[in-house]
Amino acid sequence: MGIGPRTCDRPDCGRGTIDEQGFCDVCDRQPSARDAPEPAPRAPEPDPAPGPPARVGTSPGVVQVRPDPWYGLGLVDPHQVPRAADVPPVAPGPVAEAHRFCPGPSCGQPVGRGHDGEPGRVSGFCPYCGTRFDFAQPDGLTIAGRYDVTRVIGSGAYGAAYLAHDRNLATDVVLKALHRTVARTARHERDVLVGLRHDSIVRILGYEQEGPHLVLEYVPGEPLSARDGDRLETLLAHGVRVLQALDYLHARGLLHCDVKPLNIIRFREESPTGALDRVRLIDFGAVRNHTRDTGPVVAYTRAYAPPETDPEHRHPTPGFDLYGLGMTLREVCRSRWTDSSAPGADSLRLLLERATDPERPWYRFVSARQFAEQLSGVIRQVVAAPPTRRQVARPSALFGSVPEPLHGGLGTARPLAHWVGARAEENALLKMPGPFLSPAPGEVAAVLPAPLSDPDDPRVTGSADGALAESRLALRRKDAASAARRLAAAGLPDWHWLPGWYRGLIALAEGSPERAAVEFTRVRRALPGELVPHLALGLCAELRGDRAVARSHYGTVFDTTPALGAAGFGLARVLLLDGERARAVDVAEQLAKEFRYEREARVAAVRLRVMVLSEPGHPAPTEDDVARAGECLPGLDVDEAAAAALRAEIQYARFLYTHDRLELSGAVRALGPHAPTEREYVALVDLANRLRPAPRWGWPGKRGRTSRSRSGAAPGGLGS
Structure with missing residues (x-):
């Protein structure tokens, strides 16, 4: 009896079938380790060059940690399809030399062939029979007896690409003619390539020995580029789609090795809901199996590949393809991110700097999912701006939640101690502490979230996790020295963002927001799609008194997702200090729509309307502000003590x-x-008495004047 198909044994799937390549057709992962076949032994690797240790690429199992790094696709309208040509333009390039034969009916000898390193003649006369030939474009060329070539659509280092009509299937296909050096790799991988099934990968239909040729589906589009009317998020979404394709390839041990705009075809796809803007990765002439092939990369495009001295050339990993996509996005988006002040533009610049860092290969992205997660985060920042204005709240894959809103006193009534210690001047103006404060550095260090384990670096696990947890506990106890010792015991590489985050928290615990900002800036450069580093930098800037920088960081976070409430409260504080009371109130009212912060934000909105700031240049609350604050007061969910304090603050503004x-x-x-x-009761009564108006009655005739009673009548009654 034959053995039936294997079923995926992963607990979060359990329903898929394992295909012939060893992957589940539902969850797209290999079986768990206990059911996986033993890996074949590999030859020992040569000693690496001195420098930081090599990054280890992610495995397919990372999908359990990063369940949806592609979420940026859901933020972009796929139906915005700019007008484009239906067919690609004819690329310059003659018929491949392997197909140049004399057109003479009785000759057919090979002509136009190169020799001694020189290319063959494209046009000329046959040396055997004298018949004229011209191979600038194919004319009547048939390959393998079934593919009628109609035109050349590409030509490069790997060979020519032809558009041909397949007689057997009655459809157009693309024939990729391969040079012999590339064909050896293609033959090794052809069985795997024919089985690839992915929406963003061109279908490889077969392999013809003649030539040899890869036979691919024909995608009637054009190379990826920015068209008129394209928005930045649309182009970035295409990058996410390519990363999905690369993740699919890399999970099967395959590298494309030539990711560039010419090999990403953008096309129009009709669907029941309308036309869709789609891309497909093409040209697998340089494909290789990075788990088996140990030699250097031979076929690639220099402008989109890491520097030739880079270790990726000697021992290529998925990072080779990710570098190519980073360079591709640089070119495609170049005209869309020139304004660094545009939402998301600076984050995109940092993202591409990391993806294409020429000098620090260990700093670049090591998996398509890692890249896609940060790219989706950049898309989220871009679409939060007009005209889309789409705000998305989702948990971070790298940081835990922020347990406290850090409202600095905005979300509660003014403390009773402020009134107890208030001093009344002759004009009844009160000298009191400020109505709110920036959160203290130690408080910020204790509240900013703990990072989660980095799924793309297996070294940041195990004993390191324990040391980091102890460092975190020390920070909550406000024991900066102990936190620093435990961080050192974790033994993390200095260039990694994780120790940088902890160094920033320790600097805050030591009362140095300046040093903390330096560390958090490094984290932001490594994680440009994350919002928590923005929040940390905003808090550091506010503590330094740099309200412009604080406002920028707070605004980015709040505009992207108000659910990270600490940024909203911080933005309201700096807006009020900048004299923009109405905008501060608006921020608080928007924040009140978030259920988690509704109570504190509604209190903050009332207080922001009536707060009196002692600093010169700050306008006092208007009559309308006071009236609206009074109208909102009865609806607040506060106890009677807080309500009394809020009434006192409103009355002082009035x-x-x-x-x-x-x-x-x-x-x-x-x-x-x-x-x-x-x-304290006596102090409040005394303050109330000092605030009362002075008595205005007096005795008749005293000091030669007549006083008036509290009723307003002249004393002395009749005859006075």
Whole structure:
């Protein structure tokens, strides 16, 4: 009895069938380790060159850690298809030399062939019979007895590409003629390539010994480029689609080795919902199996490949393809990210700098999923701006949640201690501490989230995880020295973003936001699609007093996802200090739509309307601000003590234009019953008494003047 098909044994799948290449047709992963075949022994690798240790690429199992690095595709409208040509333009290039034969009916000898390193003549006369030939374009050329060539659509280092009509299938196909050096690799991989099935990979239909040729489906499009009307997020989404294709290839041990715009065809695909803008990766003439082939890369395009001194050339990994895609996005998006102030533009620049770093191969992306996650994060920042204005809240794959809103006092009533210690001047203006504060550096260090393990670097696991957890606990205890010792014990590479994050937290715990900002900037450069480094940099800038920088970072986070509430509260603080009260209130009201922060944000919106800042140049609240704050007060979910404090703050703002000392005194006196001690109660009553208006009655005739009673009548009654 034959053995039936194997079923995927992974607990999160359990329903797929393992194909002939060893991958599940549902979850696209290999079986678990206990059911996987033993790997073939490999020859020992030569000693690596001195320098940082080589990065280890991710395995297919990383999908469990990064469940959806492609989420950026869901943020872009796939139906925005700019107008483009239906067929690719005819590329310059003659018929391949292997197909140049004398057109004479009784001759047929090979002509136009190169020798001594010189290419053959494209046109001329047959040396055997004298018949004229011209191979600038094919004319009547048939390959393998079934493919009628109609035109040349490409020519390069790997060979010519022909558009041909397949007589057997009655459809157009592409024949990729391969040079002999490339064909050896293609023969090794042809059985695997024929089995590839992915929406963003051109279908490889077969392999013809004649030539030899790869037979591919014909995609009627044009090489990837920026068209008129393209938005930046549309081009970046195509990058995510190519990364999906590369992830599919890399999981099967294959490298494309020639990722570039010419090998990414952009085409229009009709669907029941309308035309879709799609791309497909083509030209597998340089494909190789990086788990088996140990030699250097031979066929590649220099402009899109790592420098020739790069270790990727000697021992290629998926990083070779990822570098090519980074260079591709540089070229394609060049005209769309010239304005560094545009949302997401600076993050895109940092992303491509990391993807194509020419001097630090260990710093570049090591997996398509790692690249795609950061690229999707950049797309999220781009679409948050007009005209899309799409805000997306989703958990980070690298950072935990922020447990506290860090509102700095905005989300609660002014502390009772402020009123107890207030000093009233002769004009009844109060000297009190500021209505809010920036979060203290130690508080920020304890609240900023702990990073999760890096799934793309297996060294950041095990004992390192334990040391980092102990460092984190020390930070929560505000023990910076112990946190630094535990971080050193983790033994992490200095260039990695993870120790940089912890060094930034330790610097904050030591009270140095300047040093912390340096470390967090390095983290942001490594993770440009993440929002948490933006938040950290915003907090550091606010602590340094650099409100412009703080406002930029806070704005990026808040515009992208208000659900990260600490950025919204921070933005409201700096806006109010910059004299933009209305915008600060608007931020708080937007933040109130997030269920987690609704209570604090609604309180903040009321307080922001009526806060009185002692610094010169800050306009006082308007009558409309005070009136609207009073209208919102009854709907707040606060206890009576907080409500009394909010009423006092509103009344103080109203006093600035009514000068009604009696009402202000009454509001302060109402705080008394909520005082926790008799001393504080007495202080509040004394303050209320000092705020009362001075008595205006007097005795008749005293000092030669007549006083008025509190009723307003002249004393002395009749006859006065």
